[in-house]
Amino acid sequence: MDFDLSEEQRLLKDSVDGLLKASYDFESRKKYRAEQGGYSKTIWGKFAEQGLLGLPFSEDDGGFGAGPIETMIVMEALGRNLVIEPYLDTVVLGGGFLRRASAEQRAAHLPGIIDGSKTFAFAQVERDSRYDLGDIKTTAKKSGAGYTLSGEKFVVGHGDTADTLIVTARSAGGQRDAKGAGVFLVPADAKGVDIRGYETQDGSRAADIKFDNVEVGADAVIGDAENGLAIVEQVVDDGRIALCAEAVGAMEEALKVSVEYIKERKQFGVAIGSFQALQHRAADMFTALETARSMSFLASMASSFTDLAERAKTVAAAKVQIGRSARFVGQSGVQLHGGVGVTMEYRIGHYFKRLTMIEQQFGDADFHLRRVAAAGGITE
């Protein structure tokens, strides 16, 4: 039992923190948002230089063979700084699929991720699917050696800048059948792909994407075209684990700026942080943050569980805790700031918005609570 970072992990943390401290203050972030594509290619290039984009891939694939704790360290730092570059979409999700893909697919795609030249987006959400990963109307019809994809996907993170889309589509079965779901690599510029990009509430970007008889080859299929759901579930759990860590980073900073603010802000001739009503709210934020951090640790550990049901249940439990903590910390941070908390000028509102959107991704607290309850709870 040891919760301390190893020497190497500490170095990684210091280097990510150092990079972001030097180049990702609040004003810079505004500029990055205004750039073509909605994020900074320069920052992305620096991530590549520091090896962050190759972190979770094996050394044979040209990566660094790092584990889930390293990803957690990076995601926490991204959360603290409200980073909008497509790390989750490209490295965690895109990379998550590719790590489970064939040697040929890894060789074709990983070098581009690792050197920062290519980005990925995961096209999964449909109009009626909500959080059900197996609820898929998009079809993948067998055509010659390959497949023809048709359907619509929504809120695809960084879908308007990605080079390659990873698309869930149904090669067999009905809309909600577990069997018949497949995962397909689709070049964003393939014929029949229609992408409509937009800004998201939290300053990042997403896209709605139509697939109209898009032809892909047999080499586009990750795993088995009729039994892809298990991979999707695992990779989405990777994404949830990463979001938990990102939320912890964002909550940590939200608490920090709020405590700083109430120490400075004076009313009735004294700092408002001297009032017990505000102190207790801040103390409850600290409790919410630390319990969330504990569950984020557990989720990252669960990443290497071999029992997949146990892995899924643990991640679901973590997402419940993170969802509840994030909501409380976000709302309370705004409340402690008073009026300025609801202005664009202050950082707290941006943390609040990111924390809120994390809750809406890959299942909210209620969704995951139902899963944990259905699995009989998590007390051994």
Next chain:
Amino acid sequence: MDLSFSKEEVAFREEVRTFFRENLDPVVRKKLQEGHHTSKEDLVNWQRTLNKKGWAVPHWPTEYGGTGWSAAKQYIFLEELQKTPAPPPLPFGVNMVGPVIYTFGNEQQKKHFLPRIANMDDWWCQGFSEPGSGSDLASLKTTAKKKGDTWIVNGQKTWTTLAQHADWIFCLCRTDPDAKKQSGISFILIDMKSKGITVRPIQTIDGGVEVNEVFFDDVVVPAENIVGEENKGWDYAKFLLGNERVNIARVGMSKERIRRIKELASIVMAGDKPLIEDPQFRQKLAATEIDLKALELTQMRVVAAEGKHGKGKPDPASSILKIKGSEIQQTLTELMLEVTGPFALPFQPEGDGQNEEGDWASPIAPTYFNYRKVSIYGGSNEIQRNIIAKAVLGL
């Protein structure tokens, strides 16, 4: 970073679990599982069983009978004890006055009291709170005045848990009335058989009597019964209260409660299905299980930090353990109450714990009522929030 227990720790868990199961009287175990009160004899017998095994006071220094276990092993020991469930050690001796005596007491006090605490030859109670001194403990008024080679003690203590069984009480008494609040207090050990002590029971809303008022009327106490230096008692009290947080989270006990709730909710019918299959009930229980998991991990973080960086000052973050631990314990009594349904209503005075089959419901509402105490005692949850705000957040 590694959240798993080592092979040795896993084996240790098995060892203590087996010992507890094999050596605890099944009748006592059943009482605890069903939420009935245990008797004085139950506790004393169990403490002596542990003492024979050398496990009476694991966290004490080895020279006074401690085991020298790592922080992780101490944690495992307590968790298994609570999960069995076995009677929790009476905290007033082993967790409170014992450490004060071996840290600040003289040789004579150590030699006399420590082995008797480990074997529960003496039942200790705590004389801190007074009617006018709750959260503001340092405002206490009970006085001890020097007279020859004795102290004359006058005043009143309250919330004195299980004083009706006690042989000794450790008291905070004002020994310098002119000094500033905190600096005129001494830590004095008083024989409960002394003339002038009156114990008056306080009945709590569950109908039980576990707390008392203790009155001191010209009680004569030998001068040598003071611990450490005169007027330094507040320092010792702070040390004692810091130690109290070690086990405040009660994770093992809450796990055992969850097991019990699931067991009962599988029997109790709600419509044509057992209550446990009601999605709403199940989700409430699952939500509490998640809270408990987060608490357990947080406790492990505190334990691991202590194991690694040494026991210094108590970690102010451990106030989280008190807040969340008490909230979870209370929620579980609430869920248990829901399981009981209308059968929560009949009031049955607590018998000998040997209640007949089917009487599982009778202790449940009383426990729910009684457990409102856990967010009040040991530094109320509001005081814990003050500690976090000041010591952690710097407000």
